[in-house]
Amino acid sequence: MPRFLHTADWQIGRYFNRFDTDNSSALADARYGAIERLAQLAVEHNCDAVLVAGDVFDAQAVSDRCIRRTFNATSGFKGPWVMLPGNHDAALAESVWTRARRINAVPNNVHLALQSGVIELPQQKIAVLAAPLTQRHTYDDLTAPFDSISTPPQWLRVGLAHGSVQGVLAEDIDATNPIAADRSASAALDYLALGDWHGLKQINERTWYSGTPEPERFRNNQPGFALLVTVSEPGALPEVEALETARYHWHQWQEKLVVETDIDELLKRLDELPESSVLDLKLEGSITLADEQRLADALSRAEARYRSVTYDRSRLLLAPTEEDLAGLQASGYVGDVLEQLQTRQSGAEAQTARDALAILANLLLEAREEKHP
Incomplete structure (x- = not known):
């Protein structure tokens, strides 16, 4: 029975300038702790994979130390991690991702979805249809190709994207990086894992925002969770459970x-x-x-x-x-x-x-x- 962890919006390297130095450092450091908790949860719940729906990093210019600490924090779970670039860490020609590879910081079990297409996880029989952002803002729905992408039969089809579901979020939020509200149905996805909205939010039975695992602002939108997703077989409705991850x-x-x-x-x-x-x-x-x-x-x-x-x-x-x-x-x-x-x-x-x-x-x-x- 395939099971995976859905998370997003880690925002590693984020600064908390409104706080004094001690509190700012503690809040920034807690984001690495959140990754370690995600790894622990993936082990505890026998997950087949961890899917990260964008904005792993808060900016392209984070330090090499920050990059290494991020990938080091994933070491508690030896299964596959799939990481998608979001609007803060878009897959530019030269980006935080290319630098991570250049300094050999990316472990072998971490898959970087830097191009649109499918990342196949054969052992888990999961096909991850990825829609990475290659620039900070786009006005095209990058998940549209999902409708025509074929995947191996009897494998789960899981979409991974970062953006704003149209007609669901506030108008000032869904202006860029649009995602069709019915994409999971039109692309025959078993599940669509989304990032960009920093709170836990269900769009429909197969489409969810996980929110950020560690809160970083005063907003009452249910941050501080990851989603445990279980799909009994291809085509079955997913069972989704919110797991608390927040330190603060x-x-x-x-x-x-x-x-x-x-x-x-x-x-x-x-x-x-x-x-x-x-x-x-x-x-x-x-x-x-x-x-x-x-x-x-x-x-x-x-x-x-x-x-x-x-x-x-x-x-x-x-x-x-x-x-x-x-x-x-x-x-x-x-x-x-x-x-x-x-x-x-x-x-x-x-x-x-x-x-x-x-x-x-x-x-x-x-x-x-x-x-x-």
């Missing part, structure tokens, strides 16, 4: 804080995240000085615990209660300053006023505690 899980929250229970719920959710989280938090609303301290403490703990925590508090106002202000025991000039900082939490000075209000409040609280320990 990305979360983007937009929270509005109005009442005290809002911050209670936020801090509870923050505390329940797995340690492998990458969190981007945007806050708005208003909080008291006491809740400001609770929030600051919670964010400080989260930064130390999780892979990465970034947050935007530019729309979160400090709104001291009468009890807050009374507790600060601020009068005269200091009291006037507190009042002015409260009113300036908007416009160009908003962040400065907010920070100054928090600092002044903390200083007053510390001074009070020193007097009355």
